[in-house]
Amino acid sequence: MSNLIKIGICGWGNVATGLYKQLSTNNNLDLNFEITCIGARRDNPKCDPSPIKIHRDIFDVIDDDIDVLIELIGGVEVAKDLIERALASGKHVVTANKAVIFEHGKELIALADQYNVKLLFESAVCAGTPIIKMLSNDLQANEVSKIAGMLNGTTNYILSKMEEGESYEQTLKNAQELGYAEPDPSLDVNGTDAAHKIGILSSLAFNSSLPVHGFHIEGIEQITQSDFIFAREFGFVVKHLAVAKKTAHGVELRSHPTLLKSSSNLASLKGVRNGIQIDTDLLGEFHIAGSGAGQESTASGIISDLISLSRTENSSSMNMPEFTNAVKIIPFTELSFRYYIYLEVKDKSGVLAKVTKIFADQNISFDKVSQKEQLSDNKVPIIIISDPINELNMQNALKEARCHEEILDLKIIRIED
Numbered sequence: 001m002s003n004l005i006k007i008g009i010c011g012w013g014n015v016a017t018g019l020y021k022q023l024s025t026n027n028n029l030d031l032n033f034e035i036t037c038i039g040a041r042r043d044n045p046k047c048d049p050s051p052i053k054i055h056r057d058i059f060d061v062i063d064d065d066i067d068v069l070i071e072l073i074g075g076v077e078v079a080k081d082l083i084e085r086a087l088a089s090g091k092h093v094v095t096a097n098k099a100v101i102f103e104h105g106k107e108l109i110a111l112a113d114q115y116n117v118k119l120l121f122e123s124a125v126c127a128g129t130p131i132i133k134m135l136s137n138d139l140q141a142n143e144v145s146k147i148a149g150m151l152n153g154t155t156n157y158i159l160s161k162m163e164e165g166e167s168y169e170q171t172l173k174n175a176q177e178l179g180y181a182e183p184d185p186s187l188d189v190n191g192t193d194a195a196h197k198i199g200i201l202s203s204l205a206f207n208s209s210l211p212v213h214g215f216h217i218e219g220i221e222q223i224t225q226s227d228f229i230f231a232r233e234f235g236f237v238v239k240h241l242a243v244a245k246k247t248a249h250g251v252e253l254r255s256h257p258t259l260l261k262s263s264s265n266l267a268s269l270k271g272v273r274n275g276i277q278i279d280t281d282l283l284g285e286f287h288i289a290g291s292g293a294g295q296e297s298t299a300s301g302i303i304s305d306l307i308s309l310s311r312t313e314n315s316s317s318m319n320m321p322e323f324t325n326a327v328k329i330i331p332f333t334e335l336s337f338r339y340y341i342y343l344e345v346k347d348k349s350g351v352l353a354k355v356t357k358i359f360a361d362q363n364i365s366f367d368k369v370s371q372k373e374q375l376s377d378n379k380v381p382i383i384i385i386s387d388p389i390n391e392l393n394m395q396n397a398l399k400e401a402r403c404h405e406e407i408l409d410l411k412i413i414r415i416e417d
């Protein structure tokens with residue numbers, strides 16, 4: 001039997017109540033625990049934890065007789081304060097909060113070290129899908145060269161439903177009701193949540209410093225249903241991907257929509273599933289996938305951290321990352337992609353020649369061009385698949401194209417080859 005651990009849960013929203021339900025009803029857990037108290041500013045009508053003691057001031061949880069504080073309040077600054085005070089009081093902390101780990105993981109881990117306690121965060125990336133422990137422990141013998149993944153469950157859910165013909169607005173609403181989205185769902189759809197996660201994974205894989213800023217982050221807000229239809233014609237699906245890649249010149253880091261080949265492993269993952277492809281020297285390329293958001297998946301990751309804590313007599317023997325080495329992030333404009341280019345142009349002679357010239361002036365050549373049926377108001381969509389070209393050339397071409405009044409609408413999606 002493992003050591004008894006006394007738990008204080010801070011936060012009483014969707015994730016916390018999901019964890020409580022698993023801890024209270026799951027008979028398969030090899031975990032000797034008690035929930036000593038809950039820090040909740042208000043009751044949650046969906047879950048009554050009585051007779052467990054409730055603290056209305058979440059900071060009071062730290063002073064209770066607990067071994068581990070589980071931080072599920074979300075956000076950055078208050079969460080950081082709570083975690084700091086808990087660690088400094090000699091309590092282990094488990095958190096599912098990627099934003100706080102991304103922004104302050106380095107100093108919080110150092111603080112945990114200083115007080116000889118642990119800060120564990122398996123659920124911060126891909127919820128319960130076990131990527132944190134895998135990178136920190138199981139892959140130690142490997143050199144990881146690339147991590148590419150769909151790291152946000154909400155966006156994969158929305159994109160999968162849009163592919164089936166449902167609207168962006170309705171599926172975002174559904175994702176919120178299902179408890180997948182962040183309290184502020186703009187963090188999901190604008191690529192920030194996935195960016196936090198790839199930043200953390202990059203740090204674990206490449207021992208790079210956190211936080212890392214200034215890399216390319218783009219969301220799914222501009223994706224429309226026609227993109228799925230046009231992408232399919234060329235053998236692609238639209239996904240949101242986050243990538244960390246180690247090169248001789250530094251680390252490539254990015255979080256943005258992409259077109260993936262329909263036949264690829266990641267393309268086949270639908271709904272709230274997250275998927276990660278990891279390139280290593282010893283294992284080669286391998287994949288993991290699992291539900292990336294939601295009560296059950298997040299509870300799975302948090303409980304795995306609790307089990308790790310309860311099984312380890314001497315907590316100092318557990319591995320924690322350091323997030324210390326600053327690596328150079330390669331400027332996004334230096335990267336090279338093939339592009340899906342969507343244009344809406346005035347349906348009149350000479351426009352296609354003008355478009356071709358704008359891109360040719362930046363050395364951008366076209367692999368495929370397809371003119372679609374005319375829309376209303378004399379507008380016609382043109383889809384171009386480019387050959388590989390430097391991002392800077394593409395941005396120059398887009399800037400020039402936007403100056404021409406015959407080009408009414410314009411967007412690109414990068415292709416992940």
Ligand code: HSE
Pocket residue numbers: 124125126127151152153154155180181182188193292293294
């Ligand atoms: N909002 C997040 C997502 C929750 O959709 O992936 C899990 O981190």
